[in-house]
Amino acid sequence: MSNGTLTRVLHRIGRRGASLAFVGLLCLAIAASLAFPPAAPRMAPNYAALAAVAPLRVWALAWCATGALCLVQMFLRSDRIAFAAATALLLLYGLVYLISTFTGDNPRGWVGAAVWLAFGGWIALIATWPEAVTVESATGGAAVIVADAQGLIQSWNPQAAKLFGWSTEEAVGRPLTILMPPRLREQHAAGLAKVRATGVSGLAGRIIPLVGLRRDGSEFPIALTVNAWHSDDGISYTGVIRPMRGADVEPD
Known part of the structure; x- marks a missing residue:
């Protein structure tokens, strides 16, 4: 891709679209880690806490769908659904980790909860950005x-x-x-x-x-x-x- 083409693409998607691209790729990476977890980590408290709510393959499907939605809507003028879906999934993930801390299933789950909840809040903040015009x-x-x-x-x-x-x-x-x-x-x-x-x-x-x-x-x-x-x-x-x-x- 030439520099001119890359510049036009960046202007097209803007900073909101670029943020959705990052979130979309991250979602797909998380989906892969849940769909094909190694045997040892599968027994780790984090995975066990998630599996207690829904099978890991279901979580993987949710992350995959959210990632695909973000990568599609990064090119569209209306991107509210992608931002809402990513924010909701990140906050849900954080809540599962937090609850697992209080139930004793994952004593250090509060660390992951803090990360996921903060990340969800960051995505919600980006969703309020107006797109800049150069x-x-x-x-x-x-x-x-x-x-x-x-x-x-x-x-x-x-x-x-x-x-x-x-x-x-x-x-x-x-x-x-x-x-x-x-x-x-x-x-x-x-x-x-x-x-x-x-x-x-x-x-x-x-x-x-x-x-x-x-x-x-x-x-x-x-x-x-x-x-x-x-x-x-x-x-x-x-x-x-x-x-x-x-x-x-x-x-x-």
Whole structure:
């Protein structure tokens, strides 16, 4: 794989996807250790505690399924199921170890419990990360706008300020409707409501020709690419906007 291809792949999966890749491979390694344990370790307290809850092959199947899910969803925009499954399995593993300590089946099980519970908490924390947008490399200097589920602007880069005429301080906290003509605002509100209800954006990843509205009231043609991602606060949107021919930004 060339350096350019590797770079594009890394930009595609982002840091959340990279974390899922690590967790997925770890899950598969754990699954292998449970499916084919050596005879001596099989009698160790850790394995015995797990086997008391479910056969080792069942644990192996759960880890294998979780690992495969992580490796698939690392390439997808919606990765909540993979993060939830990995977190739940890690926390369950930790609880089994912890309980085995109190029952006396595994006197030092609390050590493993601390590791697995901490690891599960770490994965849960990663699941809250918003995916970063690298403006220069990923968008070529286009206007980049991040908005929350209600359509309120959360982030606004310098190119967006230049394109629409609103400074960052003025734009953040305002609704996205300030960037579109009044005739398009009702359709925009209906689209946001549908995404909030279904959790899916039918426009994600597509290049959409639209009409933008500058602060001075003038309209101009734009090309919009929008992506939706999930966080604890709900769905958020990243819009990449480029002016179309005849709507170039005036130089500073």
